[in-house]
Amino acid sequence: MKKKEKKPTEDSREERECRNVYMLPEKSEATYTPNDGRRDFLKQSGFLTAMAFAPAIAVKAAEQQWDEKLASSLEKVPLKLEINGRMKNLKVEPRVTLLDLLREQLDLTGTKKGCDYGQCGACTVHVNGERVLSCLSLAVMQDGKKITTIEGIAEGETLHPMQDAFIKHDGFQCGYCTPGQIMSAIACVREGHAGSRDEIREYMSGNICRCGAYPNIVDAIIEVKNGGGRV
Amino acid sequence: MIQFQYQRVNLEKAAVSARVKDKNSMFIAGGTNLLDLMKRGIVSPEKLIDISRIPGMAEITAVEGGIRIGALALNTKVAEDKLVLGRQPLLALAINAGASAQIRNMATVGGNMLQRTRCSYFYDKLLPCNKREPGSGCGALDGFNRMHAIFGFSEQCIAVHPSDMSVALTALEATVRVSGPNGSRTIPFGDFHRLPGTKPEVDTNLGNGELITYVELPDSSFNHVHYLKIRDRASYAFALVSVAVALHIENNTIKEARLAMGGVAHKPWRLKEAEASLAGKIASDSSFKQAAKIAMAGAKAFKHNEYKLRMAPNAIVQALKSASGI
Numbered sequence: 320m321k322k323k324e325k326k327p328t329e330d331s332r333e334e335r336e337c338r339n340v341y342m343l344p345e346k347s348e349a350t351y352t353p354n355d356g357r358r359d360f361l362k363q364s365g366f367l368t369a370m371a372f373a374p375a376i377a378v379k380a381a382e383q384q385w386d387e388k389l390a391s392s393l394e395k396v397p398l399k400l401e402i403n404g405r406m407k408n409l410k411v412e413p414r415v416t417l418l419d420l421l422r423e424q425l426d427l428t429g430t431k432k433g434c435d436y437g438q439c440g441a442c443t444v445h446v447n448g449e450r451v452l453s454c455l456s457l458a459v460m461q462d463g464k465k466i467t468t469i470e471g472i473a474e475g476e477t478l479h480p481m482q483d484a485f486i487k488h489d490g491f492q493c494g495y496c497t498p499g500q501i502m503s504a505i506a507c508v509r510e511g512h513a514g515s516r517d518e519i520r521e522y523m524s525g526n527i528c529r530c531g532a533y534p535n536i537v538d539a540i541i542e543v544k545n546g547g548g549r550v
Numbered sequence: 551m552i553q554f555q556y557q558r559v560n561l562e563k564a565a566v567s568a569r570v571k572d573k574n575s576m577f578i579a580g581g582t583n584l585l586d587l588m589k590r591g592i593v594s595p596e597k598l599i600d601i602s603r604i605p606g607m608a609e610i611t612a613v614e615g616g617i618r619i620g621a622l623a624l625n626t627k628v629a630e631d632k633l634v635l636g637r638q639p640l641l642a643l644a645i646n647a648g649a650s651a652q653i654r655n656m657a658t659v660g661g662n663m664l665q666r667t668r669c670s671y672f673y674d675k676l677l678p679c680n681k682r683e684p685g686s687g688c689g690a691l692d693g694f695n696r697m698h699a700i701f702g703f704s705e706q707c708i709a710v711h712p713s714d715m716s717v718a719l720t721a722l723e724a725t726v727r728v729s730g731p732n733g734s735r736t737i738p739f740g741d742f743h744r745l746p747g748t749k750p751e752v753d754t755n756l757g758n759g760e761l762i763t764y765v766e767l768p769d770s771s772f773n774h775v776h777y778l779k780i781r782d783r784a785s786y787a788f789a790l791v792s793v794a795v796a797l798h799i800e801n802n803t804i805k806e807a808r809l810a811m812g813g814v815a816h817k818p819w820r821l822k823e824a825e826a827s828l829a830g831k832i833a834s835d836s837s838f839k840q841a842a843k844i845a846m847a848g849a850k851a852f853k854h855n856e857y858k859l860r861m862a863p864n865a866i867v868q869a870l871k872s873a874s875g876i
Contacts (some may be wrong), residue, residue, distance in 0.1 A: 346640075414551045414672055436590075450652050460581070460600055521785050
């Protein structure tokens with residue numbers, strides 16, 4: 320079968336793969352030089368695939384015999400946290416985020432992973448009473464702190480007033496951002512930033528809702544704020 | 551995210567020596583930008599030195615001639631602090647214009663200053679970027695450069711600094727205290743960040759192993775301040791253009807003016823000539839327009855950010871009007 324001639328365009332796959340080579344360490348044998356043939360290209364992309372599947376640190380360790388360093392970085396670190404009122408003695412790798420600890424290790428899947436880069440607010444939890452993004456928090460750095468998640472705000476079967484208000488005002492559609500919205504909304508009222516619709520919009524801007532339930536979320540927050548009860 | 555070692559330190563000195571000992575280590579405090587960069591593989595430290603619990607480094611105190619703000623003070627705490635609100639309200643305005651409530655609850659003053667550019671070429675590992683991978687080229691130069699610099703750029707890099715807080719600190723002539731292996735030193739805020747030149751991978755003039763310990767704001771007589779930020783959405787977005795204004799006005803005459811811009815250069819962009827043009831003038835539309843014109847001397851746009859050549863002077867005039875109330 321005749322091989323299809325591929326006209327290189329700016330966004331062709333080859334081009335992108337070649338750009339990938341920029342990221343290789345200088346001493347790597349798979350450095351890219353322009354005008355290499357297809358054979359070299361395949362060699363490089365094979366290397367890249369291997370790189371992609373091996374954990375970066377393992378590749379580095381193999382290169383530089385950093386076994387000792389590798390071992391210590393793989394060690395789990397002991398960690399004591401109070402989560403929703405219960406003390407937990409845990410062990411985590413340093414790279415585990417608070418979000419992943421909650422969801423993967425503790426099965427507290429109410430806290431959502433939206434973007435995982437601090438842009439959407441779906442992972443909002445309270446640490447020592449303040450709202451933070453759990454996706455940008457290392458679990459190990461929270462040692463000794465009190466964490467409250469969406470699972471920890473109801474009193475038994477009685478919903479938190481903010482949960483009630485979200486239901487009453489239809490403050491969600493798909494519901495994915497809702498746990499983060501509610502945790503953020505509770506903090507917004509506690510902080511005293513729920514004085515007007517504009518102020519609420521400003522102080523809730525870190526929580527993105529793809530369904531566009533914003534007006535109803537603002538309604539829910541205003542009701543809770545005006546209710547004047549303990550939030 | 552690749553694996554790394556984790557070490558918590560409780561002393562400034564221990565932090566510096568740990569950092570010096572391990573060349574591939576980094577300090578972590580709030581982590582709001584560092585973890586983002588680590589997840590994307592843009593920076594890959596082999597060791598994180600957690601400085602967030604060093605005692606005394608988060609305090610905001612009155613000192614002779616000004617306010618001292620510890621490098622670990624959280625952005626929210628600074629923006630709500632009575633001393634700051636009473637004496638340096640411009641700083642609070644700028645901080646509150648940045649990020650979200652959650653991020654301001656996590657981010658520290660030192661970390662805010664050290665955050666990296668949000669240039670999309672820096673963030674996309676498939677594209678060339680001299681800041682991320684020196685020598686690979688600047689993708690933005692002939693690429694999508696709508697968000698990019700109009701001042702102080704080089705052939706190597708046209709990215710902008712993302713911090714709002716730093717724009718106010720530049721206008722207010724803050725100083726940065728750093729502690730390093732050879733002792734402590736003070737850096738004027740205007741000299742803390744650098745222009746890209748031929749080394750865009752270096753954002754600041756911090757030395758090897760140096761740790762920011764505090765920022766000091768000198769007392770001033772500014773009685774009219776404003777921070778104007780123009781962005782793609784009403785909140786929670788980086789600046790297209792921002793302007794920090796501090797004016798000392800008496801009987802409608804400007805005694806002293808300070809102006810700095812964000813979103814236009816690799817560092818917060820101080821407008822000294824424009825400031826000088828305002829001194830002694832009546833606060834008026836014409837003196838503000840004149841200052842804006844002076845401020846724009848030397849500005850140069852790229853294919854997609856030509857709008858900034860109009861937006862920036864308009865923003866300067868608007869910010870001066872809002873500050874002075876005319």
